[in-house]
Amino acid sequence: MLTTSTVTRAGLDAIALKPAECDVSDGASLPVETIAIDYEGREHLPAPETLASLSEETDVLVTTPVRADGFDPLGDDSLTAELPDAVGRVLVAGHPAYLTAEERERAVAPRLGAALETDPDAWVGTESVERIAMATGATQYELLSRTTERDLQALRAAGFDGEISVYAPTVLTEDDDAVLNAVGAYVARRRPVTRALPEDAPTDATATSRARDVLLEAATDYALVGAPDEVRARIDALHEAGATTIVGYPARGLELFLD
Template sequence: MLTSDSYARTGLDALALKPTEHDLDVAASLDVETLALDYEGRAHLPTPATLEALAADRTLHLTAPVRADGFDPLGDDSLLREVPETVALTFVAGHGAYLDEEERARAIAPRLRAALDWHADRANETKPWVGTESVERLALSASEEAVQYDLLGRSTAGEVRAMRRMGFDGDLAVYAPTVLTDDDDALLDALGGYVARRGPVRAALPEDASTDASATGRAREVLLAASRDYALAGTPDDVRDQVESLREAGVDTVVGYPARGLTRFR
C-alpha cells in the first residue's frame, strides 16, 4: 500500500489516477495533497458524489476532453455542468481512443477558449490545467489563465530551461508514469509498452520486438533507456533525484502516475 512516507520520499507533488486501474476508495484515503484523475471514456467517469469525496480534503483535477459529448462547451456540456465546484479541471483535446469519429473532427481551439471562459466563472479558484499533448501552441496561448500540463520526455528539462531563459513565467506541470522498482523485468512489464509508443523509441526498436520483460538484446537496451527518459523509475530516492532535476529546470509540479497500481507503489 502507498504510505505517506514512500510518497514523500519520491518528492512528487501529485498523483495521476485512472478510474479503470486504480481503486478510488483507496485513493480517497491517501495522504496526498493533489490528485489528477484521467478520463477513460464516459462509462468510467466517476459520479459527482465520488468526485466530491475525493476532493474533500485535497485538490482534485478532473480531465475534461473538450471535444467529447458532455464536456463540449460549444455543444453538449451536460457532464461539465455536473462537475462539483470543489473539483478543478484539466482541459485536454481528448485521446482519440475515447472519442468517436464526429468528436475527433471537432475544432479544438474555440472549445478550449470557451472552456477556460467557463472555468473563470466557477467558484473554484484553483487554476485550471491544460494538457499540451498535440496542442502545445494553443496551451501556451492560455498560459496566463492555466497551468501547462505536459508529458515527460527526453527533451523536457532542456525545453523548460529554454522557456524560462526566454522569460516564460507561467506555471508548468509534468506528467510521468512512475515505477518504484530497480528490477529491470518489473520495469519493462510496467513501462515497456508505454515507452515503445513514443516516436523516437518506436523508430529505434527492432521490428516485431517484444516490449515487456521478455525483450532481449537491442530492444531491451532501448526500452530500459527510454524508461528513464519518458518515466520516473527506480527506488524512491532515485525518483526524488529525477523530480529535483525537473524542478531545477523550472517545472513547478511533477505528477506521477503509479504504473503498477497503488498497492505496488512502495
C-alpha cells in the same frame, strides 16, 4: 510492498489515477496534495458524489476532453455541469481512442478558449496541441520526455512565468523486469523509441538484447523509474529546470502506493 512514506521519499507533488484501473476514492490515503483523474471514457467517469467526497481530503482535478459530448463548451456540456464545485479540471483535446469520429473533427482552439472563460484555473494538456495550449497562458500539463528539462529551461529563459505541470508514469523499483512490464509498452509508443526498436520486438520483461537496452534507456527518459531516492533526484532536477508540479501515475498499480 511500498508504503506512503516511500512515496513521500520519492517527492511526487501529485498522483494521477485511472478510474478504469482502481477505486479513485483510495486516493484520499495518498501523501500528496493533488489527485488528477484521467479520462478513460464517460463510462469510467467517477460519480459526482465520489469526486465530492475525495475533494474533502485533497485537491481533485478531472481530465475533461473539450471535443467530447458532455464536456464540449460549445455544445453538450452536461457532464461538466455535474462536476462538484470543489473539483478542478484538466482541459485536453481528447485521445482519439475515447472520441467518436464526429468528436475528433471538432476544432480544439475555440473550445479550450471557451472552457477557460468559465474555468480560468484549469490546467491545459499540451499533448498534440502544444502551441494552442501555450497560447492560453493557463497551467501547462506536459508529458515527461527526454527533452523536458531542456524545454522547461528554454520556456523560463524566454519569460514564460506560468505554471507548468509534468505527468510521468512512475515505477518505484530498480527491478528492470518490473520496469519493463509496467512501462515498456508505453515508452515503445514514443516515436524515437519506435524507430530504434527492432521490428516486432517484445516490449515487456521478455525483451532481450538491443530491444531491452533501448526500452530500459527510454524508461528513464519518458517515465520516473528507480529507487525512491533516484526518482526524488529526477524530480528535483525537473523543479530546478522550471516545473511547478510533478504528477506521477502509479504504473504498477495504485495498491503499491498505499500502506
